[in-house]
Amino acid sequence: xxxxxxxxxxxxxxxxxxxxxxxxxxxxxxxxxxxxxxxxxxxxxxxxxxxxxxxxxxxxxxxxxxxxxxxxxxxxxxxxxxxxxxxxxxxxxxxxxxxxxxxxxxxxxxxxxxxxxxxxxxxxxxxxxxxxxxxxxxxxxxxxxxxxxxxxxxxxxxxxxxxx
Numbered sequence: 001x002x003x004x005x006x007x008x009x010x011x012x013x014x015x016x017x018x019x020x021x022x023x024x025x026x027x028x029x030x031x032x033x034x035x036x037x038x039x040x041x042x043x044x045x046x047x048x049x050x051x052x053x054x055x056x057x058x059x060x061x062x063x064x065x066x067x068x069x070x071x072x073x074x075x076x077x078x079x080x081x082x083x084x085x086x087x088x089x090x091x092x093x094x095x096x097x098x099x100x101x102x103x104x105x106x107x108x109x110x111x112x113x114x115x116x117x118x119x120x121x122x123x124x125x126x127x128x129x130x131x132x133x134x135x136x137x138x139x140x141x142x143x144x145x146x147x148x149x150x151x152x153x154x155x156x157x158x159x160x161x162x163x164x
Contacts, residue, residue: 004045006038007062013052022049022056030063034073039080046084058086058105066103081105 007028014021024045028034049056066074066088081088089104 004041006032006035006041009045009060011049013054020054022052022054024049024056024058024060026058026060026062028060028062028064030061034064034076039076042077043080046080046086050084055107059103061102085109 007026009024009026011022011024014023026042028038046058049058062077064073064077065071066077068074078088085108086105087108089106
């Protein structure tokens, strides 16, 4: 991942039976107002993830109130997500004082991503957001090679599957 200076992030690529999913966790402190540099860093991160050409999810505590249409940072974040064809899947407040500050963001073509926010205020002033992500295995046919009669001996021990 590219270095960013305006938020913390951690990304991993999960691979299961030929299918991959990139998961990126982001933390932006609520004590720091999002700046132009923040949105530039986030744009660069989303551009980089897009280049991987596999499904991805971005989640975390951005401390930006996305459902407040009067919040210019929330509006700007919503516009950025829309520009990348992304949708935010958390519904309802994630903070004790209200506001949807914790997000789960996926491409719009990933239709079913149910999320649940566990009770607020147990461990911190935020609730734990849990997303149910389905990773579908990609099955590929085993490589095979057609061999003419008598050619099989030259390939013996190569590990290739032969059909005659």
